[in-house]
Amino acid sequence: MTIKATLLPALAASSFLAASLAMADDGLENYRQRFEALPYLPPIPADNSLTEEKVELGNMLFFEPRISSSGVISCATCHNPALGWADRIPRAVGHDGQVGERNTPTVLNSGFLGSQFWDGREPDLEGQALGPIEAPVEMAMDLEMALERLVGFELYQEKFNAAYPDQEEPITDDNLAHALAAFQRTLNTPNSPFDRYLHGDLEAINQQAKDGMVAFVDNGCIACHRGPALTDSQFHAIQVPGSTDLGRYVVTEEESDKYRFRTPTLRNVAVTYPYMNNGATETLKEAVAIMGKEMLGREFDDDTISAITAFLNTLTGEMPDFDVPALP
Amino acid sequence: MTIKATLLPALAASSFLAASLAMADDGLENYRQRFEALPYLPPIPADNSLTEEKVELGNMLFFEPRISSSGVISCATCHNPALGWADRIPRAVGHDGQVGERNTPTVLNSGFLGSQFWDGREPDLEGQALGPIEAPVEMAMDLEMALERLVGFELYQEKFNAAYPDQEEPITDDNLAHALAAFQRTLNTPNSPFDRYLHGDLEAINQQAKDGMVAFVDNGCIACHRGPALTDSQFHAIQVPGSTDLGRYVVTEEESDKYRFRTPTLRNVAVTYPYMNNGATETLKEAVAIMGKEMLGREFDDDTISAITAFLNTLTGEMPDFDVPALP
Known part of the structure; x- marks a missing residue:
């Protein structure tokens, strides 16, 4: 993981922590390397400076x-x-x-x-x-x-x-x-337990969540849910229960875009229920089971579902500071 | 004005200020005595303790x-x-x-x-x-x-x-x-400029606002708009432009309650527009003119309207601290 100049001082502290904890490996370094911690800020476009x-x-x-x-x-x-x-x-x-x-x-x-x-x-x-x-x-x-x-x-x-x-x-x-x-662009949620884990605090998430991370990688969830926001920002076809939504087809009118939706972020997924494009899925466990079946063709067993859910629960970060403004 | 034991330390400081400024009187002590500063907390009912x-x-x-x-x-x-x-x-x-x-x-x-x-x-x-x-x-x-x-x-x-x-x-x-x-009961707005003035900071409001306070008393606005929240909490008949609302009659079905409404508070009136039971009055100046006409039978001149409005603008207090909660 490259440390970028734009990252805030707290991150430098975490990196120091990473170094000091490097001796105590949990054997999952190869898995951790598949993920990216969430930066404090997303890319800022040249034509909209963040003042x-x-x-x-x-x-x-x-x-x-x-x-x-x-x-x-x-x-x-x-x-x-x-x-x-x-x-x-x-x-x-x-x-x-x-x-x-x-x-x-x-x-x-x-x-x-x-x-x-x-x-x-x-x-x-x-x-x-x-x-x-x-x-x-x-x-x-x-x-x-x-x-x-x-x-x-x-x-x-x-x-x-x-x-x-x-x-x-x-x-x-x-x-x-x-x-x-x-x-x-200021509404970001860094420093989730999983980010702290990626930064080297190997006790920031528990063993079940680590098992979930492993299952998330081994089952291929990470193929689409990758990068800092755990989305490839690509479009994938899915018809979840109860949905007839044509998805990206509505925009492009290309046959191949029928039922395709942009992969949603998994950041803070535990606090952004209900799930899927039609919001018909109430719990994270159901969502995990549905995604396994629809996207990966797999029937996850209960342990796998629980582990992946535990992993997803570690993706809730620090909620952003903001003011309720005094409007005119 | 009695200093109650429930008031917070800041108020004690204001009282000290009052004492130290007592020499520099602006000649309006008799007017100030007609008003009450806003306490930090309203009365707390015995059956709903504020925990x-x-x-x-x-x-x-x-x-x-x-x-x-x-x-x-x-x-x-x-x-x-x-x-x-x-x-x-x-x-x-x-x-x-x-x-x-x-x-x-x-x-x-x-x-x-x-x-x-x-x-x-x-x-x-x-x-x-x-x-x-x-x-x-x-x-x-x-x-x-x-x-x-x-x-x-x-x-x-x-x-x-x-x-x-x-x-x-x-x-x-x-x-x-x-x-x-x-x-x-925690959403109160003490320490408005007018409260600071009542507590002895004679420069907390300007001369026009003081003229407005005098006009407010001399014209009888204070008959209904009195006490800490500037309301007598009584019911008075008024039919403002555009309103056919029967007011308290809807509750009691007493003929004498037709068109009667409880006197609204004037605290923060500058930031709680529009005005009147039907919200049809957009500006404070219009509201002052209407109240003069309807409730007091007086045509306020422009200077009086401006002065009373300046006074009302000093009634905006410190907005309460609160949290946007993290809901489940």
Whole structure:
């Protein structure tokens, strides 16, 4: 594992720990090497630098219900910080109580994903941010009207000016999206027990979780759930119980994309239930069994399911600091 | 003003300040004596002691959307901490996007009110707490089902047991209400500029606000807006523009209660717009003019409106500390 210059000091401390514990190996070094610890920050795009001003503005906008047509739905309604930054119901409930087609993905660590939405229809968080504002079953808001409402508040004029100092009229859809994306790139959950284990604290996870890690690798789960966010960000066909969702086909209309969904992250999977694109799977154990059957053609036995579940439970990291903003 | 034993140390410091500044009087001592500073805590009822465990549980329940039938509306949806613990829209939007009849009152300092709801139909926060959960236009939830959902979470079983240690099955509607009420009694906003002024810091508010305080007393606003929360908690008849709401008559069916509403608190009035029972009044200045006309039969001139508004702006206190809880 390379130590990058961008990592924060705490990580250096962990590396030191790794060195000091190197003598006490648990014999699983070859397995650990298949994984990557979660960095403190995802890649930051060149055209959306992560400034304090933009993050502060994005934080405000994330909690701002008046950019919905009802005036009561904000990003934080479905991406609720009290609920793992998701909603813990099968499918999202939005404008006028309408129920969407898919389970709300958490925004935690979403900056690590190679594309956004279950069907990957947007390449990045900048592309994703405005979707739910305009979606008729979510915030159901006309974007022009959302911008007008923001212009109506002096505080937003001030904060947009601070975030985009070179622009004369900075309250634009692009800047709204960029600020939301910048804020979301700060919502990461490093230092999970599994990350501490990868960093060399061999007692950060118990033996059952280690068995689960081994089973996760040996059974091939890691083929798709890999990299720092435990997703390859690729599309794979799956029809989970109760789902008729065509997945990525809806975006590309390519026959080969039928029922394909982007591999979801497994980071914080224990606190982002229910599971699958239709949210019909309530428990992690059921989810593990279904994935074994559907994706790997295997009937996991109870011990394997329990072990993999124990492993998945070690992927819950430190929840991000954030402020409930004082809105104008 | 009596200094009570329950007040926190900061208040003692303010009193010291008061003593040290007593020489520099601004000649308004007789006006100041008409007001009461906001204590740190409202009266605590004998049958609902304010324990840490109950407040923590109440904090969780306040942010818990799964005690609504949609699973996405919590107390904090309309009593949004980002929006002065209210919603800043004219009338509440609840279940399936239904719009209620009245403007959402802030929960800030609500423990200081002599009754709850615009029409005072409940005597206290314990009586108030379950109303919005069951109201078909708000959270639209069957109370039995809400309790069942809570029973389904081990963490709630633990937290209810901790809050009500003497009870075998503590997840009851009464205990739900008591915990919510206990949490809400901690949502107070002491140390506003006006409170600091009352405590002796004569420069905590400017001359225009002092003129406003004088106008507020001399014009008789203080007849109803008095006491620590600036409400007499009595019912007064008023028909504001656009409202046909019968007010307290709906509760008592007494002819004399037609159009009567409990005097709202003026604490934090600057951050809890829009105004009046129907939320049809957008600005504080309009609200002051309307109240002068409707309640006092006076046409305030522009200077008086500006001064009273400046005074009202000094009533915004320190927002309460709270946690966005990690829900199960």
